[in-house]
Every structure is written in C-alpha cells, then in structure tokens.
Amino acid sequence: MNGARSRLELLRRIQALEFTAIDLNLFLDTHPRERRALEDYNRVVRELAAAKREYEEAYGPLVNFGHAPSPDGWRWIDEPWPWEVEN
Amino acid sequence: MWLYEKKLEYPVRVTRPNPRLAKNIITQYGGPDGELAASLRYLTQRYTMPIAQAKAVLTDIGTEELAHMEIVAALVYNLIKDAPLSEIKAAGLDGYYADHDRALYFVNAEGAPWTAAYIQSKGDPVTDLHEDMAAEEKARSTYEYLINLSDDPDATDVLRFLREREVVHFQRFGETLQLVQEYLDRRRYY
C-alpha cells in the first residue's frame, strides 16, 4: 500500500467532511432555500464520496446493506469496529 | 430504514481505565437526559409533526443522537474494559459489576435502568418541540457537570464535542418551533 494514506489519517478526513455535511444538513432542514449553504453541502458531499471511495478500496466497506461493494472477499466483518479504533 | 456506518462521528481515545469516570458518564448512555432518551424521543415524536421541515429535523437529530449514543458507549466501554476488580470496587461500580460485569447497560449514574417514562410524545407539535429544546439544555447541563467531574483530558475532549452539539440542536429545534408556529398561525388566520 505504498503512498496510500494511513487508515486513521483517511478516517479523520472522512470524519471531518461528514461532520461538515451533518451540520450543513441540519442547517438546511430549517433553511432549505439558503443557496450558499446548499452549494457548500453539495461540494462537501462530493469530497466525502471521494474520501470514502479511497478508504473503502483500501480497508473495506464503511456502510452495510448494499451501500459499498466488497470485491476482495467479505471485508465488512474485519476488525477494528469503531469502538476499538483508537486503543 | 437505517444504515450502519462503521466509524464514530467523533474519535474516542482512552489511554487508561477509569471506572469512576465511567460510572458518571454512563448516565449519558441510559440516564434521563442521555443520548438513548434523546434519540428515541425525537424519532417517535416525528410522526405527528405537521410540516415537512419538522419531520426532517426530528429524523436527522434523532439519527445523530444514535451516533452520540455510540460515542458515549465507546467511551464507557474503554474506560472500564481493562479496569481491575479492585478499582471497580473502589469506584463503587461493584453493584453494576454484579449484574453486568464490564458490559454496557442502559442505566443512569446511580444504576437506575432506562425507562420510557424519561420521554414524552404528546401529539401537540409545539409542546413536543418545547420538550426537545429542554432536553437539549438538560443534556448540555449534564455534559458540563461531567466535564467538571472528569480527570481525563481525552474524555473531556469528547464531552466538550457532545456538549457543543446540544447547543446546535437547541438552535435547530428553536427554528423548527418558529416554523411550526407560523404554520399553525396561518391555518388559524386564513
């Protein structure tokens, strides 16, 4: 995996991007016509999708039930689970 | 439908066991103002919201609260999993240990089990949104007390994140309340 970003590094980036999406999502729920927020949301969705794709290719699916392919065997069951990550 | 994403919303790092702190933090797992109560409250109130925006807010915040429940679980689990029995006893967690070993269970800081009586679903959207705003404030206060009690900087960092989310959720519920009141006023006056 030469040159690939480390798992934790990628995970941090995904956490940061998805958190921005969460906060913008909640804002847009009460401000659905705020055009700049909508543009920012759509931009972060694209960046998040790219980061997740990179992560999933290297470390397996992030989401269950058909939302990520598992071409090299069934990696969904691979450890660590989220509560085991940092320790 | 819900999906599981195999990551935490916010990273949890624990460097050493701390059963005393775990005993306090577990109230945000299964206590009256904890994340389970928050999530289930919003997810069950959403059915009787009169406008689409309110249904979205309750669905989304209810879902985020599940992620917070998972963060609290990760924190408590890692604070007790390697704690020796002597420390568990010294922390006053021996009663909990007798029933659950080091497993996670929905209790408050004194061991009382979670109950649906912690939440309400009143059918009146204005009433329910007031409860939701109060719930966010109660959770914010609890996180502040937990920060006061914490002697672990890594745990405090997570508690600060969760506390700030209560502030943001309060704002969204407040805006939702204005939208619902406007909607009800329009129906009353036109």
Add this chain to the structure above:
Amino acid sequence: MNEQRPAEMRLARAFVPFQTYRTTFSPEEGLRKGTIFPELYFPYRERER
C-alpha cells in the same frame, strides 16, 4: 397582530431567532469544535473542580 409576520415575538411564546448563513470553520476545525458555525460556538468554561 401582524398577520403578515406571524412568527414575530409575542407574549406566552418562546422565540429563537433564525440563524443567517455566514462563514464556516474548515471541516477539521469544525469537527474539533463541535460545530462548523462560529456564531454557534459557545465553549464551556469549567465552573468548579
């Protein structure tokens, strides 16, 4: 009672002003702080030990 703006402040009713969209923190800073909105960031100062 101004029926054009029924959401304005009145007695016996809670009022929370609507947030307006301004700048946001970077994704990394937002995650660290717990919100991407500077105007909603109210960090806690410990009161007692």
